[in-house]
Amino acid sequence: MSTPKMTMAQAINAALRDAIAQDDSVVVFGEDVAQLGGVFRVTDGLHREFGESRVFDTPLAESGIVGMAVGMAMNGMRPVVEMQFDAFAYPAFEQIVSHVAKLGNRTRGKVRLPIVIRIPYAGGIGGVEHHCDSSEAYYAHTPGLTVVAPATNADAYGLLRAAIASPDPVVFLEPKKHYFAKEEVDVSVPVPPIGRAVVRRPGKDATLIAYGPSVPVALAAAAQAATEGRDLGVIDLRSIVPFDDETVCAEVRRTGRAVVVAEAPGFASVASEIAARVGERCFHHLEAPVRRVTGFDVPYPAPKLEHHFLPGVDRILDAVDTLQWEDAA
Amino acid sequence: MSQLKAALTPARLLDESGRLVRGATAPDAETLLEGYRGLVFARRLNEQAGALVRQGRLAVYPSSRGQEACQVACASVLEEGDWLFPTYRDTAAIVARGVDPVEALTLLRGDWHCGYDPNEHKVAPQATPLATQLLHAVGVGHAARLKGENTVVMALCGDGATSEGDFHEACNFAAVFRVPVVFFVQNNKYAISVPLARQSVAPSLAAKAIGYGMPGIRVDGNDLPALEKVLGEAVARARAGEGPTLVEADTYRIDSHTNADDASRYRADDEVNDWLPRDPLLRVRTYLKAKGTLDDAREQEIADAAEEMAAAVRAGVGAETPVDPEEIFAHVYATPTPQLAEQRAVLRAELEEA
Ligand SMILES: Cc1ncc(C[n+]2csc(CCOP(=O)(O)OP(=O)(O)O)c2C)c(N)n1
Ligand SMILES: [Mg+2]
Numbered sequence: 001m002s003t004p005k006m007t008m009a010q011a012i013n014a015a016l017r018d019a020i021a022q023d024d025s026v027v028v029f030g031e032d033v034a035q036l037g038g039v040f041r042v043t044d045g046l047h048r049e050f051g052e053s054r055v056f057d058t059p060l061a062e063s064g065i066v067g068m069a070v071g072m073a074m075n076g077m078r079p080v081v082e083m084q085f086d087a088f089a090y091p092a093f094e095q096i097v098s099h100v101a102k103l104g105n106r107t108r109g110k111v112r113l114p115i116v117i118r119i120p121y122a123g124g125i126g127g128v129e130h131h132c133d134s135s136e137a138y139y140a141h142t143p144g145l146t147v148v149a150p151a152t153n154a155d156a157y158g159l160l161r162a163a164i165a166s167p168d169p170v171v172f173l174e175p176k177k178h179y180f181a182k183e184e185v186d187v188s189v190p191v192p193p194i195g196r197a198v199v200r201r202p203g204k205d206a207t208l209i210a211y212g213p214s215v216p217v218a219l220a221a222a223a224q225a226a227t228e229g230r231d232l233g234v235i236d237l238r239s240i241v242p243f244d245d246e247t248v249c250a251e252v253r254r255t256g257r258a259v260v261v262a263e264a265p266g267f268a269s270v271a272s273e274i275a276a277r278v279g280e281r282c283f284h285h286l287e288a289p290v291r292r293v294t295g296f297d298v299p300y301p302a303p304k305l306e307h308h309f310l311p312g313v314d315r316i317l318d319a320v321d322t323l324q325w326e327d328a329a
Numbered sequence: 330m331s332q333l334k335a336a337l338t339p340a341r342l343l344d345e346s347g348r349l350v351r352g353a354t355a356p357d358a359e360t361l362l363e364g365y366r367g368l369v370f371a372r373r374l375n376e377q378a379g380a381l382v383r384q385g386r387l388a389v390y391p392s393s394r395g396q397e398a399c400q401v402a403c404a405s406v407l408e409e410g411d412w413l414f415p416t417y418r419d420t421a422a423i424v425a426r427g428v429d430p431v432e433a434l435t436l437l438r439g440d441w442h443c444g445y446d447p448n449e450h451k452v453a454p455q456a457t458p459l460a461t462q463l464l465h466a467v468g469v470g471h472a473a474r475l476k477g478e479n480t481v482v483m484a485l486c487g488d489g490a491t492s493e494g495d496f497h498e499a500c501n502f503a504a505v506f507r508v509p510v511v512f513f514v515q516n517n518k519y520a521i522s523v524p525l526a527r528q529s530v531a532p533s534l535a536a537k538a539i540g541y542g543m544p545g546i547r548v549d550g551n552d553l554p555a556l557e558k559v560l561g562e563a564v565a566r567a568r569a570g571e572g573p574t575l576v577e578a579d580t581y582r583i584d585s586h587t588n589a590d591d592a593s594r595y596r597a598d599d600e601v602n603d604w605l606p607r608d609p610l611l612r613v614r615t616y617l618k619a620k621g622t623l624d625d626a627r628e629q630e631i632a633d634a635a636e637e638m639a640a641a642v643r644a645g646v647g648a649e650t651p652v653d654p655e656e657i658f659a660h661v662y663a664t665p666t667p668q669l670a671e672q673r674a675v676l677r678a679e680l681e682e683a
Binding site: 031032034035036037039057058059060061062063064087088090091126128129130131267296297298299301302303304305308309314315 | 388389436437438439440441442457458459489490492493494495520521522523527528529590594595652654656657658661666668669672676679
């Protein structure tokens with residue numbers, strides 16, 4: 001029997017369905033998630049199948065959604081909430097930073113918040129303003145939050161199941177441009193847990209480090225480099241927090257060269273953190289400084305300009321070219 | 330008690346069949362004719378923008394079909410120095426205010442975020458993050474008072490947006506500081522798929538005003554003269570230093586949320602069909618025809634002018650105007666940071682190489 005093909009939206013839908021079916025404490029709520037099935041159809045059919053007590057629309061207020069999730073989690077439930085778009089999660093920022101992230105620590109672990117905040121995330125879909133933000137740095141910078149960004153549909157399923165099962169709050173970043181792309185997904189095959197990176201492509205000359213929507217771009221760059229005689233490896237982080245230093249450093253120590261690829265503006269970014277960590281841990285193995293290929297330090301541009309902003313294959317290969325190859329004789 | 334009544338029972342001047350309601354003072358015919366012209370333009374703009382989306386010329390368009398009376402009235406009651414704070418759905422209101430439609434559509438065409446100069450027409454950029462603009466409107470109004478200007482600010486939002494915390498904060502600030510702002514809620518019954526009943530179980534949205542200590546007025550949102558009267562009175566109150574008003578228009582979103590939305594997933598055609606006879610344009614037309622104010626020649630002249638506007642929109646939106654990639658660095662700060670100058674040079678080198 002061949003493995004079924006699923007879009008990332010369908011894989012996430014399947015994860016939600018299975019979690020709701022298996023655990024009575026799982027509830028799904030947000031804006032337009034019930035009857036409509038979400039603006040990206042990620043929750044399609046769940047309201048019909050499980051009813052209003054498990055899957056429901058809220059009044060239109062993100063702070064309300066996340067704040068209510070805190071209370072429901074305090075009372076034994078596992079809320080999985082949807083922010084409609086990355087930039088529309090900002091009204092919930094106070095709840096996320098001051099409460100979701102901190103309650104476990106404030107109460108010396110007496111109150112844990114098993115909340116998942118799902119966020120359609122990042123760009124490349126030609127969205128008008130406020131529809132394409134890469135907001136991972138805000139969350140990754142907030143101690144107490146687990147931050148996950150799947151790049152494959154199988155990971156979207158497996159990581160979401162793990163996120164829902166986690167005792168800690170998880171910000172689950174879903175790359176929008178992947179929502180409708182089909183891949184084979186066998187939900188019975190377990191994926192590595194949250195906190196483990198995966199080597200998507202082994203390579204011996206240099207390592208590209210990416211997560212979420214930048215993983216396929218890095219893979220495309222590696223494929224292109226191979227035709228030009230350079231063997232680039234690609235690491236998919238899968239989870240930004242916790243960060244898998246072990247897998248990343250093992251690869252970089254082997255290749256001696258690394259480029260971090262991410263859509264978000266580069267200044268004070270997750271990419272910067274990765275470059276710093278790799279620099280500190282792998283210094284004596286590095287043949288060249290770690291490079292970052294990121295979005296520019298500008299607000300996400302209008303649809304007709306976004307391709308100038310997004311890190312693409314050419315920019316990645318240009319960065320790879322600067323990794324002091326002339327010294328490697 | 331009469332306070333609650335005004336917040337519950339929609340004010341009306343023209344009924345659905347275009348007749349003056351009993352006891353109402355007839356609106357000034359020439360003003361209404363001007364309003365009719367506005368309605369025809371707004372309707373034509375909605376249709377034209379929809380067509381441009383289907384042709385791939387616009388990325389997306391949130392239509393105000395069925396809400397044209399609201400769009401026209403909120404602009405027509407303002408003076409030149411007043412401000413309008415619109416949302417993504419209010420392109421027709423922006424155009425009614427005098428902004429060039431092609432400039433207004435820049436956002437949806439995907440060239441830039443805001444295509445017009447907000448200071449030129451005193452129209453803020455269209456707000457997408459819901460209800461956030463209401464606080465800005467309060468700020469503009471409060472600054473005007475501090476500076477001794479007699480500016481009034483018209484702040485628009487939808488029924489769904491009234492659930493956001495910023496809506497509450499804006500109403501409360503405005504009432505506490507007696508800010509010259511009119512909050513105008515177009516209650517079109519839906520926030521994408523979510524019906525009004527999931528936003529609020531208050532007796533009406535206008536009734537919320539009572540809790541903030543300001544008047545709340547409900548008005549038939551498909552009745553242009555009633556809207557102009559109610560909004561005009563709210564503007565006059567604000568200008569006279571009597572503080573904010575919350576006006577709720579009882580209207581309906583005839584089209585889907587945007588072209589990307591499929592409304593059949595969450596509402597029945599019957600419901601939409603029930604609202605079609607309440608069309609804001611037909612009502613005024615019937616009334617003006619019966620009065621003899623709108624004769625065939627004038628009607629034709631207005632239709633021709635609207636057609637001319639639509640042709641200009643087609644030409645303007647369809648034109649291949651180049652976008653400048655380097656502009657993404659130009660306006661982030663008043664003076665670009667050294668880092669941005671560096672990044673701009675990187676992009677320029679790439680473009681020259683290509
Ligand atoms: C803070 C925020 N959350 C969510 C959204 C996504 N969104 C865009 S329009 C909309 C519905 C708004 O409904 P309403 O306020 O009634 O205005 P309408 O679209 O009906 O004019 C939603 C949920 C947003 N733009 N901003
Ligand atoms: Mg609405």
